[in-house]
Amino acid sequence: MFDKRAVELKLEEEVRGKNGKEPFCSQYRCGPQLGSGGFGSVFSGQRLSDGLQVAIKQISGDKIQQWARLPGELSPVPMEVALLQRLSAVGGHPGVIRMLDWFEVEGRGFLLVLERPPQCQDLFDFITEKGALSEHFARRFFRQIVEALQFVHAHGVVHRDIKDENIVVDTRTLEVKIIDFGSGAPLKETPYREFEGTRVYSPPEWIQxxxxxxxxxxxxxxxxxxxxMVCGDIPFERDKEIIKAKPIFTRRVSKECQSLICWCLSYxxxxxxxxxxxxxxxxMQSGEVGGDLQEDHSSLPSQSL
Known part of the structure; x- marks a missing residue:
């Protein structure tokens, strides 16, 4: 999970704006580190022009697996930049994190400036604090995630790393957003033969x-x-469990919910x-979304990022 240490991102004057715009340091202030992973690190930040709170993702150049070309750019950019820009260009979606800006850091990689809900935590932490979610609560989140993925696919993008750590929850409104398109790719109908996502979320056909x-x-x-969401932990940890594709429900879950999970987990x-x-x-058709919010909001975790 995210390392919450207050690490500062030291930026130098080599941070250049795209297309000759003002450099990063004259537009944004970078704060403590929010998290880190194989891709690089994420920091809190602020847009100087209006004080907007943002997240700043630093991508190490040597960690970038896929590159893309953007119109008007001489050099290639990380695929993540191209995918997020494609989604933003069509107006974005409330369930998908929006990229506000990006910069190249000479010799060090790229900086992505992303929106940051003021009170949020990732779904992994949310479940860790709250435990297994009620089916009302899970349905509310799941509906938003599926609808956001419809938008993503409709605009030619596949995320390829859907998991609890890549979903952030606004703890005030119970709205969720999909984050981290670092494993994403352009959507295509032919098979993919590379995978940078999370193995315990990958299907049997990839394992085999x-x-x-x-x-x-x-x-x-x-x-x-x-x-x-409904059991409090993932169903499979080992390859042989994934290949067997038979989840064992560790909590009382309705037959309807079990049937949807097992349908999604068809071998x-x-x-x-x-x-x-x-x-x-x-x-998915049972229960009212408004009722979910009223029923469960009082039991939200008090802490947020």
């Missing part, structure tokens, strides 16, 4: 043949995520539902 389709991968990961990719079919499943 290092190949998968975009939608069936996404839906499998959603099944793991929904199980995680055969072609037997898994589409995102549209998930949203029309009987479990």
């Amino acid at each position: 043949s290092q190949s998968y389709q975009a939608v069936s991968l996404t839906v499998w990961s959603l099944g793991v995520l929904l199980f995680d 055969h990719p072609e037997k898994r539902p589409t995102l549209e079919e998930i949203l029309t499943h009987p479990w």
